[in-house]
Amino acid sequence: MAEETEGTAGPTGGAGGHEVASRAVAISKVYGTGDTEVKALDEVSVEFPAGQFTAVMGPSGSGKSTLLHCMAGLDRVSGGEVWIGDTELGSLSDRRLTMLRRERVGFVFQAFNLVPTLTAAENVELPLAIAGTKPERSWFERVTGEFGLTKRLGHRPNELSGGEQQRVAVARALLSRPTIVFADEPTGNLDSRTSAELLTFMRRSVDEFGQTIVMVTHDPSAAGYADRVLFLADGHIVDEMTDPTAEKVLDFLKRLGD
DSSP states (O other): OOOOOSOOOOOOBOGGGOBEEEEEEEEEEEESOGGGOEEEEEEEEEEEETTOEEEEEOSTTSSHHHHHHHHTTSSOOSEEEEEETTEEGGGSOHHHHHHHHHHHEEEEESSOOOOTTSOHHHHHHHHHHHTTOOOOHHHHHHHHHHTTOGGGTTSOGGGSOHHHHHHHHHHHHHHTOOSEEEEESTTTTSOHHHHHHHHHHHHHHHHHHOOOEEEEOSOHHHHTTSSEEEEEETTEEEEEEESOOHHHHHHHHHHHHO
């Protein structure tokens, strides 16, 4: 029996010669069959350049979270290809896909998803502990230090504010030095001041650590922290904006809704 490969090698260069952390090639996602069939994504092609912060926006039901889940390997596509670096996810077994998600993909969600019985430090280290590895101490200290968690590492989640809990979640996502981090409404449970603090930390992780982040958000202010914004409607990417500001995004969304 032939040994299973990590995936079919493919080009990772994007337009303008930029390295691409993740890309989709004509992906579709269909739920249900017959009269109940819903096409959440309809032949979407997109690239996420390495070292960039991309926000994904659109009305409810536009396919934002579906795109994120398919790109992150949390959901299989109905058609097309999803790549993380030079690995095509459709070629992987469930076991290999789980390994890839653990080693090369970071996740941040609206719910903090912290283990209540573990300290902040143990929650940050949890994915690596599950994988049977230990973090590089200097990197652990840098990430938690940059996120203002150094004095909070011995506290359990119920002893942390919402913003601190979400910073623990972002630090956890960054600790394995993933190829890409996917964030689904990461500020959804936070007030405006705490949201701004978290988004500033995420922006710094791109600028200072070279991280690649893709964030689904409904908030124009959050999108203003990104390098570009993709706009989805009815399962299609209908436009994109570079160098966004909250005001520019809000104006565009108003036009999109007309």
